[in-house]
Amino acid sequence: MxxxxxxxxxxxxxxxxxxxxxxxxxxxxxxxxxxxxxxxxxxxxxxxxxxxxxxxxxxxxxxxxxxxxxxxxxxxxxxxxxxxxxxxxxxxxxxxxxxxxxxxxxxxxxxxxxxxxxxxxxxxxxxxxxxxxxxxxxxxxxxxxxxxxxxxxxxxxxxxxxxxxxxxxxxxxxxxxxxxxxxxxxxAFYHEPYQFHRTFNIFMFGVTFIIFLHFLLQFLYLKEPVYFWFSLWLFFCMMTQAMTIGLIIGALSKFRFPVHMLFTHGIFFTFWFFGRAFIGSKRKIPKLDRWILGLALFSFIEIVLMIGYVIFFDPDVHFLAPTPLHYIMLNIYTIASFALSIVLTWQKDRFARYFGAGSLIASLFLIMGTLWSMGIITPLFRLDPYVTGMFLQIIIYSFGIAYRSQKLNQQAQQERLQAERSLAEIQRMRDLDEVKTRFFANISHEFRTPLALIQGPLQQAEKQSDRLKDKSVQLSEKAFAVIKKNTVRLQMLVNQLLDLSKIESGNLHLKLSRGGLLQFLRTHVFSFESMAERKNISLNTHFSGESNEAYYDRDKLEKIVNNLLSNAFKYTPPGGA
Missing domain, CATH: 2.60.40.2380 (Immunoglobulin-like)
Known part of the structure; x- marks a missing residue:
């Protein structure tokens, strides 16, 4: 017992x-x-x-x-x-x-x-x-x-x-x-100050906030879409960093996953909308623009579906994934972004190449991040690939927007100069048309005089020949001289017309020679003294005693002086000066 x-x-x-x-x-x-x-x-x-x-x-x-x-x-x-x-x-x-x-x-x-x-x-x-x-x-x-x-x-x-x-x-x-x-x-606490190693994330939050505010003000002032989309992208980056250091997400007791999903994944679709505005792809490369838009909408729809799925069906979420399909979709987006980035770097447009290079770097870090999230790899130096890629993107595209603005300003300046040249050319053509109109009006009168003077002796000779019943036409010496003189005058007028056509085509060239300019002018001016006496017009001249050596086209200058003085005598009344 x-x-x-x-x-x-x-x-x-x-x-x-x-x-x-x-x-x-x-x-x-x-x-x-x-x-x-x-x-x-x-x-x-x-x-x-x-x-x-x-x-x-x-x-x-x-x-x-x-x-x-x-x-x-x-x-x-x-x-x-x-x-x-x-x-x-x-x-x-x-x-x-x-x-x-x-x-x-x-x-x-x-x-x-x-x-x-x-x-x-x-x-x-x-x-x-x-x-x-x-x-x-x-x-x-x-x-x-x-x-x-x-x-x-x-x-x-x-x-x-x-x-x-x-x-x-x-x-x-x-x-x-x-x-x-x-x-x-x-x-009281099991942790030391800053035990969360969040110093870099606090720095990133400050950087994204300041740059977001800067570009938001740029958009409010300039109203350009590129500033809007970049500001929106920076806003999502800022909110992501805020949640990383414990802001916002800790104040929520409900709907934490939808808020987290919206802010952290809103970066993806706004990035490509920003890319469209940065490149101007809808206007420059419309076929590729459809792919960019499609990728942005793909990301946006995936976010909406995941948020709706969590809100209405309350599934079991496993390390930020309400379904394994989430990371599959994220990897599809990442691979598509990488491929599209490569295509952009091969475009002729400089903005497309710049954006493609930046998105290529971002895609590489995003691939590392998704593999890290899935537990497949461990990043070097334990750096967060998402934050590192975001930091590089902010630097690249902040400089990129400045570069874009500079190039667009240069292009706008060139277009303004070209517009001014076009306006000047239009004005020159108008002035030239006016000159031509006046010239042809004047020269038509000039043609009538010698033609009339030639036609007069010829008609008299023709009448005399008819009266004498002589088959030959006899011209007096005086009539012949008049015809010859006016023929030379017509030849001169024709040459002036030819000179005008050369001026319009830019083929009129000066034959410059060095000589005494004052002596040349005196000779031609004084040749009009007899005309002045005959018309009772006072011809007053004054020539400077300074050095008169100059380069000039003798023929063109002679025509100019003759035309000026001829018109002056023509429109000056008797007794004038």
Missing amino acids: RPVYCFFVFALLALNLVWGQDVYELDPKYPVHDLNPHLQVYADSMGQFSAQQLCDDTTLPFTLGDRLPRFLKTNTTYWGKLKLLAVDSLNGWALHFEDKMIGPPAWTKSNGKVDVYAYANGQLLFHQKTGVEYPKRVRATDSKWMLNSIDLAPLPVGEPVTLVIRAEGNSLGYPAYFNLSARSPGQ
């Missing part, structure tokens, strides 16, 4: 070791307590457990907290149970859920919802909440949203308390975590 009794006692002790849970003494003399080895964790994939059930039931299989994998399963609720005994008052103490995902982006941080139930002697002492998807007003502590914690001050001193913890991953598809530690007010 005694051996049976001993075996029974041994079995009870063994069961107690297996299914029982030690009470951890929480002594405030030690500022930090690692509670993971004393935590029992239960997976609840079917959502069948309750806090009271876990508090009472000691037969459920569990895993100790220090034996959990680095990442738990996504879209699975986990329960934890921990027995504590406060040795002394725990005022200011907190129970922390330490996030091991050190580093940006901030949207990976925090459990979605955490409920902590405290039981003593089977009675509920308190129920505290933490986690980003609980509104701030109901969270147990005022610590930053990404640092989940509850207040341990309500724990009674010297009385065992069972903490039952329910933890859900966040709605962006990141799993729940525990990593429990109890901390005194002097060691």
Whole structure:
């Protein structure tokens, strides 16, 4: 009988070791307590457990907290149970859920919802909440949203308390975590300042904000589409960086995935709309423009469908992907962007080549980013490919817009100069037409005089020949001289017409020779003195005594002087000067 009794006692002790849970003494003399080895964790994939059930039931299989994998399963609720005994008052103490995902982006941080139930002697002492998807007003502590914690001050001193913890991953598809530690007010946080390594992301947020504001003001002033689309693209970049450092996304307890999806993926479709405006592809390369527009719309439609799918069907999101199709679509977009970038770099248009080179760099970093997100590669120096590519794009296209503006200004200036030349040429043609009109009007009169003088003697000779019935026509010496003189005059007028046609065609060339200009002018001016006496007109001349050596075309200058003086005598009345 005694051996049976001993075996029974041994079995009870063994069961107690297996299914029982030690009470951890929480002594405030030690500022930090690692509670993971004393935590029992239960997976609840079917959502069948309750806090009271876990508090009472000691037969459920569990895993100790220090034996959990680095990442738990996504879209699975986990329960934890921990027995504590406060040795002394725990005022200011907190129970922390330490996030091991050190580093940006901030949207990976925090459990979605955490409920902590405290039981003593089977009675509920308190129920505290933490986690980003609980509104701030109901969270147990005022610590930053990404640092989940509850207040341990309500724990009674010297009385065992069972903490039952329910933890859900966040709605962006990141799993729940525990990593429990109890901390005194002097060691309030498990992280060091800037432990999220977000300095570069803060810098990027500042850069995108300033450049966004600059180009937004440019658009408001200039109303050019390229500034609008670049500003919109920068806005999405800025909002993405804001969420990366913990702004906006931490203030949302609902619709976190749709907001995240809109801002982070809005970069993709606005980028190609910006490209269309930058290149002017609709006007310059309409066939390629259809592909650019198609890629932008493809990205936009994918965003709308994914957001609608999450809002209306509430699927299980796995690391930012509501469905495996999401990353497939993102890879299709990435490959298409890469191919389109190569095509753009081969275009003749300088703006298309510039944009293509920039988008080629962006596509390479996007490919690295998607492979990184899928866990296939680890980037060099652990640089975030998305942020690095974004930074390079901002630099490239900020310079690109300045380059584009410079070239367009140069083109506009050339067009203005060409327009001014065209206007000047039009005005010159008008002036030339007026000169020609006046010239032909004048020269028609000039032609009539010699023609009349030639026609007169010829008619007289013809009449005389008819009267004498002579077949030959006899001209007097005087009539012959008149005809000859006026024939020369006609020849001169014809030469003037030929000179005019040469001037219009640009084929009239000066035959310059060096000589005494004043002597040449005196000779021709003084030849009109007899005409002046005959018409009783005073001819006054004054020639400067300065050096008269000059280059001139003697024939052209003689014609000019003769025409000027002839017209002067013609329109000056007798007795004039």
